[in-house]
Amino acid sequence: MSNNGSKIDTIAGIDLGTTFSSLAILNAIGRPEIVPNSEGERLTPSAIFFDEESSGIIRVGIEALHCRYLNPQRSVRWIKRQMGDASYKKFLDGKEWSPVELSALILKKLKDDCSVDNRQIRDVVISVPAHFDEIRRKATMDAGTLAGLNVVGIVNEPVATALYYATTCPVYGKILIYDLGGGTFDVTIMDVKGTDMNIICSQGDHELGGIDFDRKILEIMRSFYKDKLGAELINTEEERAKLEDEAEDVKKTLSRRDVAKQILYGRSGSTKFELARQVFEEAVAPLMSRIDILLEVALEEAKLKPSQIDKVLLSGGSSRMPIVQKRLRKMFGFDPDVAVNVDECVSLGAAIHAGMTLIRDNPLALSTGIIGGLKNIRLTDVCNHSYGTICAPIDKKSGKRVVENRIILRKNTPLPCQATKTFYTVAEGQTELEINITQGEDTAPEYVNKITTHKLQLPPNRPAECPIKVTYSYDVNQRMHCFFEDVQSGSVLEVDFALDRQGNMKQNEIEEKAKRFETLKVQ
Amino acid sequence: MxxxxxxxxxxxxxxxxxxxxxxxxxxxxxxxxxxxxxxxxxxxxxxxxxxxxxxxxxxxxxxxxxxxxxxxxxxxxxxxxxxxxxxxxxxxxxxxxxxxxxxxxxxxxxxxxxxxxxxxxxxxxxxxxxxxxxxxxxxxxxxxxxxxxxxxxxxxxxxxxxxSPGFIDLHENIERSKILTVTLAFTVSGADGSLSGCEIEMIKKWARRNIDPVDDSDKAKKQIERALNKTISLLRSGNTVNAEKVCLEIAKIASPALRSDTLEFCLQLARSGGTVSRTKLSLLKNIAGWLEVDKNIVITLVQKILTPDICEVQDEQFFLGVRPDMDSEETRLLLNEQYKKWSSRVTNFDPQIRRQAAGMLRFIAQTRNLLVK
The missing domain is CATH 2.60.40 (Immunoglobulin-like)
Known part of the structure; x- marks a missing residue:
């Protein structure tokens, strides 16, 4: 651990959640601990409020959550769902805020609140859903940098959960991690032998989380109110903001009781509202079907039957819903494990991951206590997506050239990995080759994302069908390297994967913005 | 006609x-x-x-x-x-x-x-x-x-x-099936009882682009326009077209690629109205069957062009390939495959594909909820 003036740099893991975020640090013996925020809470709501009365202050956390009833237009919630979306912008006081910048405000709040006494949060690992693509991962890293953090890595949320479980409880065998958070759902299957962990596969849905269950309750509330009083329950954004929280309360109550009761206040008067757990469970059945599908798809990919899963670990606050446990019991024949706090295990695991990353990259920066505490943990991750390139082979049926995406590195390949495929030039005298690196599982080019495009110059006066060797490799830091070689001439193009698409900032832009962020007052 | x-x-x-x-x-x-x-x-x-x-x-x-x-x-x-x-x-x-x-x-x-x-x-x-x-x-x-x-x-x-058909036969068949495609398109357009202006324009545009005039003369081009207008006025005055008969003729003379082009155009035409009625969807489903287009191609085209949310009825068979004779297990496996496919598309850079993928995932989950016990 390096000494920076009177402050000591501390390694941390951050769970940047859709509804709540938290920060954990590694203590002197390499054990993760949650650091409460300035309000003394272990979880910080991922809510932002731009206070018009104190324009110099941006409120993040519980106060922002409460303030949004007063002025929803100046508040932001669930920004994680917009991460990486270049078209999303929040316009306030003549300034536009991107999802990266808004996420950076949440991270800054966590960092500032936890950098107290002689501690300074600097080297961090931030967790992301396993199914997040490269754009969203890079956006999350950029948000950390803007917040003044040194993001040493990104960890998949289920992996962080497994890391914490495996270092806390004895875990052996094929483990399924069921992570139903505020905004996203992930399922990961791992092979665990104590602290030796191999990821087998992950599946996820970025539009399936606690807030979708809340919205179902809100729908029921609205139609109940309309049936009862013949009027709309929600007429303004303020009313919506308040009722969204009430719906969440109803959901939480239904996790403890069979019936939740609430008084609904609307413009046409108030009415008593009761929601039975059974009715709620029927209403959310399509959402649960989505989860069931993802569980089955993950099991198929892992070539496992439910009976071959030894343990199901829960993560994410929404996994507390009784319907979750009931469905898991039905599918696997045993109860899921709830040995640790499902709200905190991701940030605690992310802190362990941060320690492991630094042991690998910069062991001198760590104390012997931390190294000793983490040295026995071994983790083999997988490629989160398939990566390929666009090519134009001749279709055997029609004899015509068809443009298609050809996968080179397949999703769920253990890291580090490398794969090579040979392609051929299409035209006589071709002097240039457009190279696209794609991410996605489809053959049809319109359904995959071209994450970067380059040109490879070729020698003139050559016939068609000259071989081009394409090699993709993916390292343990989840960085991709692409190597394109014209076999005959030896001409080479190397692409170290760096995102520069719109919505992902370039390094100098990040550094410039980070300086401005330092001056922002986030409370 | x-x-x-x-x-x-x-x-x-x-x-x-x-x-x-x-x-x-x-x-x-x-x-x-x-x-x-x-x-x-x-x-x-x-x-x-x-x-x-x-x-x-x-x-x-x-x-x-x-x-x-x-x-x-x-x-x-x-x-x-x-x-x-x-x-x-x-x-x-x-x-x-x-x-x-x-x-x-x-x-x-x-x-x-x-x-x-x-x-x-x-x-x-x-x-x-x-x-x-x-x-x-x-x-x-x-x-x-x-x-x-x-x-x-x-x-x-x-x-x-x-x-086997000769090359002149094939050329004639191609031209004939294009003409029949136009006739079929008018049937799709008029399925709800009236021909809309924007759909007529779309059909005319397709006809001008795809049907070869006898020669390059203005007279030949005008002949196509006259035929189009005559067909429109016949349909508007209450005449109907037997879509099945038209499709069966296309199926007899056109290559598989041409038949899927015909279906694709009909689907695009149906989508152009913003919503697809129950009647229109049923007609499109029949057209796909009459044209004998490969089932996997039908699903690919339907999923690419239509979205369940613009259709008055959400047809599992047409959108997902769930057949009535499938048991619960077969349906489950098919839906899982479809979900896997669409799940990887929800992060597409194109907002339209993202929306379409989100809609398909919702539809697949609803279908599973209904059909898988």
């Missing part, structure tokens, strides 16, 4: 000039063709010659070139016979040409007293202009390999019953 009455008069495009017999005075060569059909073997056309060949010089290597023409309509109006691949074509032409070596010819008269087979041609090497019984004229020409002077030639006629 009036529009269907248009008949392409492109046949003359294919006509060859009338034949003139080559004059090779000293040789007297006869030729004939025999169809050899042996059990379990590919049928072959055996080309035979007999008679005398007169060469004034020693020819250490000679070659024989066989070409063919279709003279079913008389030698005054011959139609070409094409080679099915470059190997069986004249240089820079599609016309059939078979060349083989014949050996040495001395500087004298060589007489072949008996019929001698000089080539065996697989009928699949030939592309005839039309199917059915065709009168083919084979032209045999013998010349030196290094000295291309012709030393003998002969023509013979053979009637061949071709089972």
């Amino acid at each position: 009036y529009f269907e009455k248009i008949r392409s008069r492109f046949l003359q495009k294919f006509r060859l000039g009338s034949f003139t017999q080559p004059f090779v005075p000293s040789s007297a060569l006869d030729s004939s063709v025999e169809l050899k059909e042996e059990k379990g073997q590919t049928p072959l056309l055996a080309i035979k010659i007999r008679g005398s060949i007169h060469s004034s010089v020693d020819l250490p290597r000679t070659s024989v070139q066989i070409t063919a023409a279709d003279i079913t309509d008389g030698t005054e109006n011959p139609l070409p016979v094409r080679g099915s691949s470059k190997q069986w074509q004249l240089p820079d032409s599609l016309r059939f040409c078979f060349v083989t070596e014949l050996g040495t010819l001395p500087a004298s008269i060589t007489t072949l007293a008996d019929w001698t087979t000089i080539a065996q041609i697989d009928p699949l090497w030939l592309q005839l202009p039309r199917s059915g019984k065709r009168t083919l004229q084979f032209s045999i020409s013998i010349s030196g390999f290094d000295n291309p002077v012709e030393v003998a030639s002969s023509d013979c006629v053979f009637i061949y019953d071709s089972p």
